[in-house]
Amino acid sequence: xxxxxxxxxxxxxxxxxxxxxxxxxxxxxxxxxxxxxxxxxxxxxxxxxxxxxxxxxxxxxxxxxxxxxxxxxxxxxxxxxxxxxxxxxxxxxxxxxxxxxxxxxxxxxxxxxxxxxxxxxxxxxxxxxxxxxxxxxxxxxxxxxxxxxxxxxxxxxxxxxxxxxxxxxxxxxxxxxxxxxxxxxxxxxxxxxxxxxxxxxxxxxxxxxxxxxxxxxxxxxxxxxxxxxxxxxxxxxxxxxxxxxxxxxxxxxxxxxxxxxxxxxxxxxxxxxxxxxxxxxxxxxxxxxxxxxxxxxxxxxxxxxxxxxxxxxxxxxxxxxxxxxxxxxxxxxxxxxxxxxxxxxxxxxxxxxxxxxxxxxxxxxxxxxxxxxxxxxxxxxxxxxxxxxxxxxxxxxxxxxxxxxxxxxxxxxxxxxxxxxxxxxxxxxxxxxxxxxxxxxxxxxxxxxxxxxxxxxxxxx
Amino acid sequence: xxxxxxxxxxxxxxxxxxxxxxxxxxxxxxxxxxxxxxxxxxxxxxxxxxxxxxxxxxx
Numbered sequence: 001x002x003x004x005x006x007x008x009x010x011x012x013x014x015x016x017x018x019x020x021x022x023x024x025x026x027x028x029x030x031x032x033x034x035x036x037x038x039x040x041x042x043x044x045x046x047x048x049x050x051x052x053x054x055x056x057x058x059x060x061x062x063x064x065x066x067x068x069x070x071x072x073x074x075x076x077x078x079x080x081x082x083x084x085x086x087x088x089x090x091x092x093x094x095x096x097x098x099x100x101x102x103x104x105x106x107x108x109x110x111x112x113x114x115x116x117x118x119x120x121x122x123x124x125x126x127x128x129x130x131x132x133x134x135x136x137x138x139x140x141x142x143x144x145x146x147x148x149x150x151x152x153x154x155x156x157x158x159x160x161x162x163x164x165x166x167x168x169x170x171x172x173x174x175x176x177x178x179x180x181x182x183x184x185x186x187x188x189x190x191x192x193x194x195x196x197x198x199x200x201x202x203x204x205x206x207x208x209x210x211x212x213x214x215x216x217x218x219x220x221x222x223x224x225x226x227x228x229x230x231x232x233x234x235x236x237x238x239x240x241x242x243x244x245x246x247x248x249x250x251x252x253x254x255x256x257x258x259x260x261x262x263x264x265x266x267x268x269x270x271x272x273x274x275x276x277x278x279x280x281x282x283x284x285x286x287x288x289x290x291x292x293x294x295x296x297x298x299x300x301x302x303x304x305x306x307x308x309x310x311x312x313x314x315x316x317x318x319x320x321x322x323x324x325x326x327x328x329x330x331x332x333x334x335x336x337x338x339x340x341x342x343x344x345x346x347x348x349x350x351x352x353x354x355x356x357x358x359x360x361x362x363x364x365x366x367x368x369x370x371x372x373x374x375x376x377x378x379x380x381x382x383x384x385x386x387x388x389x390x391x392x393x394x395x396x397x398x399x400x401x402x403x404x405x406x407x408x409x410x411x412x413x414x415x416x417x418x419x420x421x422x423x424x425x426x427x428x429x430x431x432x433x434x435x436x437x438x439x440x441x442x443x444x445x446x447x448x449x450x451x452x453x454x455x456x457x458x459x460x461x
Numbered sequence: 462x463x464x465x466x467x468x469x470x471x472x473x474x475x476x477x478x479x480x481x482x483x484x485x486x487x488x489x490x491x492x493x494x495x496x497x498x499x500x501x502x503x504x505x506x507x508x509x510x511x512x513x514x515x516x517x518x519x520x
Binding site: 306339344 | 481484495496499508
Protein backbone atom coordinates (compact mmCIF):
# COMPACT_ATOMS: atom_id res chain seq x y z
CA UNK A 1 0.00 0.00 0.00
CA UNK A 2 1.24 3.51 -0.79
CA UNK A 3 0.98 6.46 1.58
CA UNK A 4 -1.64 7.95 -0.71
CA UNK A 5 -3.79 4.78 -0.69
CA UNK A 6 -3.40 4.41 3.08
CA UNK A 7 -4.33 8.05 3.65
CA UNK A 8 -7.44 7.72 1.47
CA UNK A 9 -8.56 4.58 3.30
CA UNK A 10 -7.94 6.15 6.69
CA UNK A 11 -9.88 9.22 5.63
CA UNK A 12 -12.89 7.22 4.42
CA UNK A 13 -12.62 4.93 7.49
CA UNK A 14 -12.17 1.75 5.44
CA UNK A 15 -9.03 1.07 7.47
CA UNK A 16 -7.73 2.35 10.78
CA UNK A 17 -4.25 3.31 11.78
CA UNK A 18 -4.10 0.44 14.26
CA UNK A 19 -4.95 -2.00 11.44
CA UNK A 20 -2.22 -0.56 9.24
CA UNK A 21 0.19 -0.77 12.15
CA UNK A 22 -0.72 -4.40 12.89
CA UNK A 23 -0.26 -5.21 9.20
CA UNK A 24 3.20 -3.65 9.20
CA UNK A 25 4.17 -5.43 12.43
CA UNK A 26 3.01 -8.77 11.02
CA UNK A 27 5.00 -8.16 7.86
CA UNK A 28 8.07 -7.43 9.96
CA UNK A 29 7.59 -10.62 12.00
CA UNK A 30 7.25 -12.65 8.85
CA UNK A 31 9.87 -11.04 6.65
CA UNK A 32 12.53 -9.49 8.82
CA UNK A 33 14.12 -12.87 9.65
CA UNK A 34 14.71 -13.20 5.89
CA UNK A 35 15.73 -9.68 4.87
CA UNK A 36 17.11 -8.25 8.15
CA UNK A 37 15.88 -4.78 7.28
CA UNK A 38 15.20 -3.63 10.84
CA UNK A 39 17.59 -3.13 13.76
CA UNK A 40 14.80 -2.22 16.18
CA UNK A 41 11.02 -2.42 16.13
CA UNK A 42 8.78 -0.39 18.46
CA UNK A 43 5.68 -2.57 18.43
CA UNK A 44 4.03 -1.40 21.66
CA UNK A 45 4.83 2.27 21.15
CA UNK A 46 3.59 2.07 17.56
CA UNK A 47 0.30 0.50 18.66
CA UNK A 48 -0.20 3.15 21.36
CA UNK A 49 0.46 5.91 18.88
CA UNK A 50 -1.83 4.35 16.27
CA UNK A 51 -4.69 4.24 18.78
CA UNK A 52 -4.03 7.86 19.70
CA UNK A 53 -4.09 8.87 16.02
CA UNK A 54 -7.29 6.89 15.41
CA UNK A 55 -8.82 8.69 18.35
CA UNK A 56 -7.71 12.07 16.99
CA UNK A 57 -9.32 11.22 13.69
CA UNK A 58 -12.55 10.23 15.40
CA UNK A 59 -12.53 13.68 16.98
CA UNK A 60 -12.18 15.30 13.58
CA UNK A 61 -8.44 16.03 13.59
CA UNK A 62 -6.58 14.81 10.49
CA UNK A 63 -2.93 15.82 10.33
CA UNK A 64 -2.63 15.12 6.60
CA UNK A 65 -1.46 12.36 4.28
CA UNK A 66 0.88 10.81 6.85
CA UNK A 67 -1.75 10.67 9.60
CA UNK A 68 -1.65 7.12 10.97
CA UNK A 69 0.76 5.75 8.36
CA UNK A 70 3.53 3.41 9.61
CA UNK A 71 6.98 4.44 8.37
CA UNK A 72 10.58 3.60 9.27
CA UNK A 73 13.71 5.58 10.08
CA UNK A 74 17.23 4.67 9.07
CA UNK A 75 19.07 4.01 12.32
CA UNK A 76 21.11 7.16 11.91
CA UNK A 77 18.34 9.54 13.03
CA UNK A 78 17.87 10.26 16.70
CA UNK A 79 14.61 9.28 18.31
CA UNK A 80 14.37 10.34 21.92
CA UNK A 81 14.75 7.46 24.36
CA UNK A 82 16.02 4.99 21.76
CA UNK A 83 19.59 4.08 20.77
CA UNK A 84 20.90 5.49 17.50
CA UNK A 85 23.32 2.75 16.52
CA UNK A 86 24.48 4.11 13.17
CA UNK A 87 24.87 0.45 12.35
CA UNK A 88 27.82 0.31 14.72
CA UNK A 89 28.35 -1.44 18.03
CA UNK A 90 30.19 1.70 19.16
CA UNK A 91 26.89 3.56 19.54
CA UNK A 92 24.56 0.69 20.43
CA UNK A 93 24.28 1.72 24.05
CA UNK A 94 23.90 5.44 23.45
CA UNK A 95 20.30 6.48 24.00
CA UNK A 96 19.29 9.63 22.16
CA UNK A 97 18.31 12.51 24.43
CA UNK A 98 16.37 14.29 21.72
CA UNK A 99 14.65 13.71 18.39
CA UNK A 100 16.17 14.55 15.04
CA UNK A 101 14.44 17.29 13.07
CA UNK A 102 13.24 14.59 10.67
CA UNK A 103 11.75 12.55 13.54
CA UNK A 104 10.01 15.64 14.94
CA UNK A 105 8.50 16.60 11.60
CA UNK A 106 7.33 13.10 10.71
CA UNK A 107 5.69 12.63 14.10
CA UNK A 108 4.07 16.07 14.00
CA UNK A 109 2.60 15.07 10.63
CA UNK A 110 1.06 11.96 12.20
CA UNK A 111 3.46 9.30 10.92
CA UNK A 112 4.01 6.25 13.11
CA UNK A 113 7.67 5.34 13.36
CA UNK A 114 7.45 1.59 13.57
CA UNK A 115 11.16 0.84 13.70
CA UNK A 116 14.69 1.76 12.74
CA UNK A 117 16.28 0.24 9.70
CA UNK A 118 19.59 -1.55 9.24
CA UNK A 119 22.29 0.14 7.20
CA UNK A 120 25.87 -0.07 6.10
CA UNK A 121 28.07 0.41 9.15
CA UNK A 122 28.21 4.16 9.94
CA UNK A 123 26.43 4.78 6.59
CA UNK A 124 29.88 4.40 5.04
CA UNK A 125 29.37 1.97 2.16
CA UNK A 126 26.95 0.61 -0.39
CA UNK A 127 26.34 -3.04 0.54
CA UNK A 128 24.51 -2.81 3.89
CA UNK A 129 26.30 -6.06 4.76
CA UNK A 130 26.62 -4.92 8.32
CA UNK A 131 29.27 -6.76 10.38
CA UNK A 132 27.47 -6.04 13.68
CA UNK A 133 23.79 -6.46 12.80
CA UNK A 134 24.07 -8.84 9.86
CA UNK A 135 23.57 -8.27 6.14
CA UNK A 136 20.39 -6.73 4.77
CA UNK A 137 19.06 -8.87 1.92
CA UNK A 138 17.36 -7.62 -1.22
CA UNK A 139 13.71 -8.81 -1.31
CA UNK A 140 13.98 -9.26 -5.10
CA UNK A 141 16.79 -11.82 -4.66
CA UNK A 142 17.81 -12.78 -1.15
CA UNK A 143 21.40 -13.53 -2.16
CA UNK A 144 21.81 -9.95 -3.39
CA UNK A 145 22.59 -6.69 -1.59
CA UNK A 146 19.85 -4.07 -1.29
CA UNK A 147 22.43 -1.33 -1.86
CA UNK A 148 23.33 1.19 0.77
CA UNK A 149 23.93 2.74 2.94
CA UNK A 150 20.15 3.03 3.49
CA UNK A 151 19.73 -0.65 2.57
CA UNK A 152 17.24 -1.57 5.30
CA UNK A 153 15.00 1.30 4.22
CA UNK A 154 15.02 0.16 0.59
CA UNK A 155 14.41 -3.46 1.53
CA UNK A 156 11.55 -2.60 3.93
CA UNK A 157 9.72 -0.74 1.17
CA UNK A 158 10.43 -3.30 -1.57
CA UNK A 159 9.10 -6.05 0.70
CA UNK A 160 5.88 -4.09 1.26
CA UNK A 161 6.42 -3.56 4.99
CA UNK A 162 6.18 0.26 4.92
CA UNK A 163 5.46 2.71 2.10
CA UNK A 164 8.20 5.11 3.15
CA UNK A 165 11.45 4.86 5.05
CA UNK A 166 13.94 7.62 5.65
CA UNK A 167 17.42 7.51 4.25
CA UNK A 168 20.52 9.64 4.16
CA UNK A 169 22.71 10.23 1.14
CA UNK A 170 26.38 11.21 1.33
CA UNK A 171 27.55 9.57 -1.89
CA UNK A 172 24.41 7.90 -3.22
CA UNK A 173 23.02 6.24 -0.09
CA UNK A 174 19.36 6.99 -0.86
CA UNK A 175 19.50 6.51 -4.63
CA UNK A 176 21.58 3.31 -4.69
CA UNK A 177 19.23 1.27 -2.45
CA UNK A 178 16.25 2.79 -4.24
CA UNK A 179 17.75 1.54 -7.51
CA UNK A 180 18.73 -1.94 -6.33
CA UNK A 181 15.41 -2.44 -4.53
CA UNK A 182 13.16 -0.93 -7.20
CA UNK A 183 11.72 1.91 -5.11
CA UNK A 184 11.63 5.66 -5.56
CA UNK A 185 14.04 7.83 -3.58
CA UNK A 186 14.94 11.49 -3.57
CA UNK A 187 18.07 13.22 -2.40
CA UNK A 188 16.94 16.81 -1.94
CA UNK A 189 19.09 19.89 -2.51
CA UNK A 190 21.71 20.46 0.17
CA UNK A 191 20.09 22.53 2.92
CA UNK A 192 16.45 21.76 2.09
CA UNK A 193 15.98 19.13 4.83
CA UNK A 194 17.48 19.69 8.27
CA UNK A 195 20.32 17.42 9.31
CA UNK A 196 19.84 18.20 13.01
CA UNK A 197 19.90 15.06 15.13
CA UNK A 198 21.30 12.74 12.47
CA UNK A 199 24.70 11.12 12.99
CA UNK A 200 27.06 12.84 10.54
CA UNK A 201 29.44 11.23 8.07
CA UNK A 202 30.38 13.76 5.37
CA UNK A 203 30.03 17.17 7.01
CA UNK A 204 29.47 18.98 3.72
CA UNK A 205 28.01 16.05 1.77
CA UNK A 206 25.25 14.57 3.96
CA UNK A 207 21.67 14.91 2.71
CA UNK A 208 18.46 13.57 4.28
CA UNK A 209 15.56 12.28 2.20
CA UNK A 210 12.86 9.66 1.78
CA UNK A 211 12.77 6.37 -0.07
CA UNK A 212 9.19 5.66 -1.05
CA UNK A 213 6.99 3.13 -2.73
CA UNK A 214 6.06 5.82 -5.23
CA UNK A 215 7.28 9.22 -6.35
CA UNK A 216 4.15 10.78 -4.83
CA UNK A 217 4.94 9.11 -1.49
CA UNK A 218 8.34 10.81 -1.63
CA UNK A 219 6.64 14.13 -2.44
CA UNK A 220 4.22 13.78 0.48
CA UNK A 221 7.16 13.16 2.79
CA UNK A 222 9.25 15.99 1.38
CA UNK A 223 6.34 18.38 1.96
CA UNK A 224 6.63 17.51 5.64
CA UNK A 225 10.43 17.56 5.88
CA UNK A 226 11.46 20.61 3.85
CA UNK A 227 12.02 23.90 5.59
CA UNK A 228 14.45 26.04 7.49
CA UNK A 229 15.85 24.81 10.81
CA UNK A 230 18.13 27.15 12.79
CA UNK A 231 19.72 24.13 14.50
CA UNK A 232 21.33 23.07 11.22
CA UNK A 233 23.88 25.68 10.09
CA UNK A 234 23.56 24.45 6.49
CA UNK A 235 19.77 24.80 6.45
CA UNK A 236 18.37 27.02 3.69
CA UNK A 237 15.99 29.95 4.31
CA UNK A 238 13.98 29.33 1.18
CA UNK A 239 10.21 29.14 1.80
CA UNK A 240 8.75 25.64 1.42
CA UNK A 241 6.94 24.67 -1.77
CA UNK A 242 4.19 22.17 -2.45
CA UNK A 243 6.05 19.25 -4.01
CA UNK A 244 3.04 17.01 -4.60
CA UNK A 245 2.57 16.36 -8.33
CA UNK A 246 -0.88 16.86 -9.79
CA UNK A 247 -2.93 13.85 -10.95
CA UNK A 248 -2.07 14.21 -14.65
CA UNK A 249 1.34 15.75 -14.97
CA UNK A 250 2.11 17.61 -18.18
CA UNK A 251 5.83 17.49 -19.01
CA UNK A 252 5.60 18.95 -22.50
CA UNK A 253 7.72 21.98 -21.51
CA UNK A 254 10.44 19.81 -19.98
CA UNK A 255 13.93 19.93 -21.54
CA UNK A 256 15.70 16.68 -20.69
CA UNK A 257 19.47 16.60 -20.98
CA UNK A 258 20.64 13.27 -22.40
CA UNK A 259 24.37 12.86 -21.67
CA UNK A 260 26.54 12.07 -24.67
CA UNK A 261 29.59 11.46 -22.50
CA UNK A 262 30.39 9.48 -19.33
CA UNK A 263 27.01 8.16 -18.18
CA UNK A 264 26.58 5.50 -20.84
CA UNK A 265 30.23 4.61 -21.35
CA UNK A 266 30.17 1.47 -19.19
CA UNK A 267 26.68 0.25 -18.33
CA UNK A 268 25.09 -3.22 -18.38
CA UNK A 269 23.05 -3.47 -21.61
CA UNK A 270 19.77 -4.19 -19.81
CA UNK A 271 20.20 -1.13 -17.61
CA UNK A 272 20.98 1.00 -20.64
CA UNK A 273 17.93 -0.18 -22.57
CA UNK A 274 15.66 0.39 -19.55
CA UNK A 275 16.89 3.97 -19.17
CA UNK A 276 16.47 4.50 -22.93
CA UNK A 277 12.89 3.28 -22.60
CA UNK A 278 12.31 5.86 -19.85
CA UNK A 279 13.76 8.54 -22.15
CA UNK A 280 11.46 7.40 -24.96
CA UNK A 281 8.48 7.40 -22.59
CA UNK A 282 9.29 11.00 -21.60
CA UNK A 283 9.62 11.95 -25.26
CA UNK A 284 6.27 10.25 -25.90
CA UNK A 285 4.74 12.50 -23.25
CA UNK A 286 6.02 15.51 -25.14
CA UNK A 287 9.27 16.30 -23.32
CA UNK A 288 12.17 17.54 -25.42
CA UNK A 289 15.31 15.38 -25.40
CA UNK A 290 18.45 17.51 -25.66
CA UNK A 291 21.81 15.78 -26.18
CA UNK A 292 24.35 17.35 -23.80
CA UNK A 293 27.97 16.97 -22.82
CA UNK A 294 28.28 16.90 -19.03
CA UNK A 295 31.24 18.34 -17.10
CA UNK A 296 34.05 16.00 -15.98
CA UNK A 297 32.14 13.58 -13.70
CA UNK A 298 35.24 11.47 -13.15
CA UNK A 299 37.04 14.50 -11.74
CA UNK A 300 34.01 15.36 -9.61
CA UNK A 301 33.98 11.81 -8.23
CA UNK A 302 37.63 12.22 -7.29
CA UNK A 303 36.89 15.50 -5.52
CA UNK A 304 33.88 13.96 -3.79
CA UNK A 305 35.83 10.92 -2.61
CA UNK A 306 38.62 13.06 -1.22
CA UNK A 307 36.24 15.32 0.70
CA UNK A 308 34.32 12.36 2.11
CA UNK A 309 37.44 10.44 3.14
CA UNK A 310 38.71 13.47 5.07
CA UNK A 311 35.38 14.47 6.63
CA UNK A 312 34.39 10.96 7.71
CA UNK A 313 37.75 10.32 9.34
CA UNK A 314 37.54 13.67 11.13
CA UNK A 315 34.03 12.88 12.41
CA UNK A 316 35.01 9.42 13.66
CA UNK A 317 38.50 10.29 14.90
CA UNK A 318 37.60 9.90 18.61
CA UNK A 319 36.81 6.23 17.93
CA UNK A 320 39.61 5.32 15.54
CA UNK A 321 41.83 3.78 18.21
CA UNK A 322 39.15 1.08 18.66
CA UNK A 323 40.10 -0.59 15.40
CA UNK A 324 38.44 -3.89 16.28
CA UNK A 325 35.08 -2.11 16.57
CA UNK A 326 34.95 -1.36 12.83
CA UNK A 327 34.38 -3.68 9.91
CA UNK A 328 37.42 -4.01 7.61
CA UNK A 329 35.92 -2.04 4.71
CA UNK A 330 34.98 0.93 6.87
CA UNK A 331 38.31 0.84 8.71
CA UNK A 332 40.13 0.91 5.37
CA UNK A 333 38.23 4.05 4.33
CA UNK A 334 38.85 5.70 7.69
CA UNK A 335 42.58 4.94 7.45
CA UNK A 336 42.70 6.46 3.97
CA UNK A 337 41.06 9.63 5.24
CA UNK A 338 43.60 10.03 8.03
CA UNK A 339 46.48 9.85 5.57
CA UNK A 340 45.26 12.68 3.36
CA UNK A 341 46.80 16.14 3.57
CA UNK A 342 44.78 19.07 4.92
CA UNK A 343 45.82 21.08 1.84
CA UNK A 344 44.21 18.47 -0.40
CA UNK A 345 40.94 18.75 1.51
CA UNK A 346 40.94 22.55 1.18
CA UNK A 347 41.73 22.37 -2.53
CA UNK A 348 39.00 19.78 -3.06
CA UNK A 349 36.54 22.26 -1.53
CA UNK A 350 37.84 24.95 -3.91
CA UNK A 351 37.50 22.66 -6.93
CA UNK A 352 33.95 21.94 -5.91
CA UNK A 353 32.96 25.54 -6.63
CA UNK A 354 34.38 25.40 -10.14
CA UNK A 355 32.32 22.36 -11.05
CA UNK A 356 29.24 23.92 -9.46
CA UNK A 357 29.56 26.79 -11.93
CA UNK A 358 29.91 24.37 -14.85
CA UNK A 359 26.68 22.65 -13.83
CA UNK A 360 24.91 26.00 -13.42
CA UNK A 361 25.85 26.71 -17.02
CA UNK A 362 24.53 23.29 -18.10
CA UNK A 363 21.18 23.91 -16.40
CA UNK A 364 20.77 27.12 -18.42
CA UNK A 365 20.10 24.88 -21.41
CA UNK A 366 18.18 21.94 -19.89
CA UNK A 367 15.85 21.46 -16.93
CA UNK A 368 17.20 18.09 -15.87
CA UNK A 369 19.53 15.24 -16.78
CA UNK A 370 18.49 11.63 -17.33
CA UNK A 371 21.12 9.05 -16.34
CA UNK A 372 21.16 5.52 -15.01
CA UNK A 373 21.24 5.56 -11.19
CA UNK A 374 23.66 2.63 -11.14
CA UNK A 375 25.31 0.83 -14.08
CA UNK A 376 24.45 -2.68 -12.83
CA UNK A 377 21.72 -4.75 -11.19
CA UNK A 378 22.09 -5.53 -7.48
CA UNK A 379 25.35 -7.44 -6.90
CA UNK A 380 25.49 -10.61 -4.80
CA UNK A 381 26.21 -10.35 -1.08
CA UNK A 382 29.98 -10.55 -0.63
CA UNK A 383 30.69 -9.80 -4.29
CA UNK A 384 33.72 -7.50 -4.18
CA UNK A 385 33.96 -6.74 -7.90
CA UNK A 386 31.64 -6.58 -10.89
CA UNK A 387 32.42 -7.01 -14.59
CA UNK A 388 30.93 -4.56 -17.09
CA UNK A 389 31.88 -4.74 -20.78
CA UNK A 390 34.64 -7.16 -19.83
CA UNK A 391 36.21 -4.72 -17.36
CA UNK A 392 36.42 -5.66 -13.67
CA UNK A 393 35.47 -2.89 -11.27
CA UNK A 394 35.20 -2.53 -7.49
CA UNK A 395 31.52 -2.99 -6.47
CA UNK A 396 31.50 0.17 -4.34
CA UNK A 397 33.04 2.35 -7.02
CA UNK A 398 30.73 0.93 -9.71
CA UNK A 399 27.66 1.52 -7.53
CA UNK A 400 28.61 5.13 -6.75
CA UNK A 401 30.02 6.45 -10.00
CA UNK A 402 26.76 7.97 -11.34
CA UNK A 403 25.50 9.32 -8.03
CA UNK A 404 28.47 10.48 -5.95
CA UNK A 405 29.20 13.62 -7.99
CA UNK A 406 25.69 14.92 -7.33
CA UNK A 407 26.42 15.11 -3.60
CA UNK A 408 29.47 17.28 -4.09
CA UNK A 409 27.32 19.61 -6.20
CA UNK A 410 24.51 19.60 -3.61
CA UNK A 411 21.96 19.15 -6.40
CA UNK A 412 18.64 17.35 -6.05
CA UNK A 413 18.25 13.96 -7.71
CA UNK A 414 15.52 11.36 -7.79
CA UNK A 415 15.82 7.66 -8.58
CA UNK A 416 12.84 5.82 -10.02
CA UNK A 417 12.50 2.26 -11.31
CA UNK A 418 12.35 1.98 -15.09
CA UNK A 419 12.43 -1.73 -15.79
CA UNK A 420 13.71 -5.12 -14.73
CA UNK A 421 16.53 -7.30 -15.98
CA UNK A 422 16.03 -10.83 -17.27
CA UNK A 423 17.03 -11.95 -13.75
CA UNK A 424 14.20 -9.85 -12.29
CA UNK A 425 16.48 -7.21 -10.83
CA UNK A 426 15.26 -3.60 -10.91
CA UNK A 427 16.82 -1.02 -13.24
CA UNK A 428 16.56 2.65 -12.36
CA UNK A 429 16.62 6.10 -13.84
CA UNK A 430 18.28 9.02 -12.06
CA UNK A 431 16.88 12.48 -12.80
CA UNK A 432 19.13 15.33 -11.68
CA UNK A 433 17.99 18.95 -11.48
CA UNK A 434 19.39 22.36 -10.65
CA UNK A 435 19.37 23.66 -7.07
CA UNK A 436 15.92 23.45 -5.42
CA UNK A 437 14.32 21.92 -8.51
CA UNK A 438 12.62 19.19 -6.45
CA UNK A 439 9.16 20.08 -7.67
CA UNK A 440 10.20 19.63 -11.30
CA UNK A 441 11.99 16.34 -10.49
CA UNK A 442 8.99 14.94 -8.64
CA UNK A 443 6.62 16.00 -11.42
CA UNK A 444 8.84 14.39 -14.07
CA UNK A 445 9.21 11.27 -11.92
CA UNK A 446 5.47 11.03 -11.32
CA UNK A 447 4.72 11.45 -15.03
CA UNK A 448 7.07 8.59 -15.88
CA UNK A 449 5.83 6.42 -13.03
CA UNK A 450 2.24 6.92 -14.21
CA UNK A 451 3.34 6.01 -17.73
CA UNK A 452 5.64 3.05 -16.99
CA UNK A 453 4.09 1.63 -13.81
CA UNK A 454 5.67 0.42 -10.58
CA UNK A 455 7.83 -2.58 -9.88
CA UNK A 456 5.58 -4.90 -7.82
CA UNK A 457 6.41 -5.27 -4.15
CA UNK A 458 8.29 -8.44 -3.40
CA UNK A 459 7.51 -9.98 -0.04
CA UNK A 460 10.53 -12.07 0.96
CA UNK A 461 9.87 -15.78 0.57
CA UNK B 462 56.39 12.88 -6.68
CA UNK B 463 54.22 10.10 -5.28
CA UNK B 464 53.63 10.06 -1.53
CA UNK B 465 55.26 7.32 0.52
CA UNK B 466 52.28 6.44 2.68
CA UNK B 467 54.29 4.17 5.01
CA UNK B 468 56.75 6.97 5.81
CA UNK B 469 53.91 9.45 6.21
CA UNK B 470 52.06 7.26 8.70
CA UNK B 471 55.27 6.64 10.63
CA UNK B 472 56.19 10.34 10.75
CA UNK B 473 52.72 11.16 12.07
CA UNK B 474 52.83 8.35 14.65
CA UNK B 475 49.66 6.77 13.29
CA UNK B 476 48.50 3.44 14.61
CA UNK B 477 47.72 2.07 11.16
CA UNK B 478 49.30 -1.37 10.73
CA UNK B 479 52.01 -1.59 8.08
CA UNK B 480 50.15 -4.36 6.23
CA UNK B 481 47.02 -2.20 6.07
CA UNK B 482 48.97 0.64 4.46
CA UNK B 483 50.37 -1.82 1.94
CA UNK B 484 46.83 -2.82 1.01
CA UNK B 485 45.68 0.81 0.81
CA UNK B 486 48.64 2.13 -1.17
CA UNK B 487 47.32 1.36 -4.69
CA UNK B 488 43.97 3.02 -3.89
CA UNK B 489 45.62 6.08 -2.36
CA UNK B 490 48.10 6.31 -5.22
CA UNK B 491 45.27 6.18 -7.77
CA UNK B 492 43.36 8.88 -5.89
CA UNK B 493 46.46 11.04 -5.69
CA UNK B 494 47.28 10.66 -9.36
CA UNK B 495 43.69 11.62 -10.30
CA UNK B 496 43.58 14.54 -7.88
CA UNK B 497 47.00 16.17 -8.38
CA UNK B 498 46.36 17.38 -11.98
CA UNK B 499 43.05 18.94 -10.88
CA UNK B 500 44.82 20.97 -8.21
CA UNK B 501 47.54 21.91 -10.69
CA UNK B 502 44.89 23.53 -12.89
CA UNK B 503 43.12 25.34 -10.03
CA UNK B 504 43.11 29.13 -10.55
CA UNK B 505 44.78 30.91 -7.63
CA UNK B 506 41.83 33.16 -6.84
CA UNK B 507 39.37 30.23 -6.45
CA UNK B 508 37.57 30.53 -3.09
CA UNK B 509 36.61 27.61 -0.88
CA UNK B 510 33.02 26.39 -0.87
CA UNK B 511 33.17 26.24 2.91
CA UNK B 512 31.81 29.62 3.96
CA UNK B 513 32.36 31.08 7.42
CA UNK B 514 30.15 33.96 8.42
CA UNK B 515 30.68 36.09 11.52
CA UNK B 516 27.04 37.09 11.75
CA UNK B 517 23.62 35.67 10.99
CA UNK B 518 23.06 35.91 7.22
CA UNK B 519 19.28 35.67 7.46
CA UNK B 520 17.51 38.44 5.56
